[in-house]
Amino acid sequence: MRVGLQISTATIPQTPTGESLAYIAEQADQAGFSTLVMPDHFTLRPESAPWARMGDSSTPAVIDFFEAWSVLSFLAARTSRIKLSTLVSGITMRYPAVLIKTVDTLDALSNGxxxxxxxASPNFGRDEHERMGxxxxxxxxxxxxxxxxxxxALQMWSGEDKPFEGKYYQLTSSLGAPFFVQQPHPPILIAxxxxxxxxxxxxxxxxxxVGFGQDLDDMQKKLEFLRQQCEILHRPYEAIEKTTFYTPPVLRDGHLDPAALDAIDALAKLGVxxxxxxxxSDAEAFEIYATEFIPAVNNIAVAGR
Incomplete structure (x- = not known):
């Protein structure tokens, strides 16, 4: 099993800097985190995104974010191993062909x-969309x-020269030489x-x-439905990797609480x-992640793998 890292580029409680973001990414790269992801937002009102509220009068009227793909490109130059992605880009936030080209370029410059x-863009994003036009x-x-x-994306990455004729999007041609390094193309992550x-x-x-790792029953139901859909399509369920958000483990007296691994093991048994x-939260905790938590999780076998 692997451990990924979700970072925020929101301007609360303080505005991040290039060096602060690079420091986190470099530490994550060295510590053995598998993936670094960030949400893709431009600006949110706290009332439309309750999870962004500070819980006191310090919450600003609008929470701004650094543009995610610019940050990922910057962090690609400061890291060498960790995978990079938004989690995730709503397809209404940018023109699709431009987003696909952005990912293609990042894959090439980050060496795959x-x-x-x-x-599909979350329901709470209406206000953000309206204010961004x-x-x-x-x-x-x-x-x-x-x-x-x-x-x-699949047609553009194929390099095939033909129009794309969708109901909502059209391209006169998808001819081109994709830059990506990964084969057969950059992995598609859908949330x-x-x-x-x-x-x-x-x-x-x-x-x-899919979901949040703390709710095992809900996770099991969703993964079972996903398996059923794969069977209908005659696609191997095991061909799809599964990731989920998880509350950071509790650290006690400078060490990892062993109980945290029991819950994570249960997720692995579901195929996560x-x-x-x-x-x-601090350098000491990061060290515990690197020396205790990540190695322990990496040793947990995932069902079906």
Whole structure:
């Protein structure tokens, strides 16, 4: 099993700097984290995203974010091993062909470390879209657009010279020489939780981000539905890697609480390949992650692997 790291580029509680972000990424690269991801937002009001509230009067009227793919490109130059992705880019946030080209370029310049992390844009994003002048169609249409984006990516990465004729997106030609290093293309990471999204994941995803690791029953139901959809498509369920968010483990008296590994082992038995945690709170905690937590998780066998 692997441990990934989710970092934030929000301007709360303080605005990050290039050096502060690079420090976290460099430490994560050296500590053995498998993946570094970040949310893809531009600006959010706390009332539309309750998880972003500070819980007191210090919460600003608007929470700004550094643009995610720019940050990933910057961090690619400061790291050498860790995989890089958004978790995830809503397909209504940017024009699809440009996003695909961005990932293609990042994969080339990072020597094969980029994922195409995409989703159907969360419902709480309406305010953000409206203030940024971006369209925000109904949820069903957003999922349909996402499928077209995935089809477009596969066609563009094939280098085949033909138009792309979707209902929502059209390209006069997809001719070109893709830059990516990974084969057959940068892995497609899709995040979501509803049945329509899980059907889409079964068809297109190389990696899926599903739910929160603390809710084992919900995780089991979602993964079982994903397995059923793979069987319908005659696609090996094991071909899809699974990742999930996880609350950072408790550290007691300068060491890892062994109970944390019991819960993670339960996830591995469900077939979860990677847990995604937030950065440790300080240098001492980071050291415990590197010397105790990550090696222990790496030794946990994942069912079906």
């Amino acid at each position: 470390r980029a994922y195409l992390g995409v989703g 971006l369209p925000f169609p109904p949820a069903g249409e957003r999922i349909a657009r996402l499928e077209e984006v995935l089809q477009m 979501g939780h509803g049945e329509k999204m899980l059907r889409l994941m079964a068809r297109y995803a190389d990696i899926v981000s 390949d990677e847990i995604m945690v937030r950065p440790p």
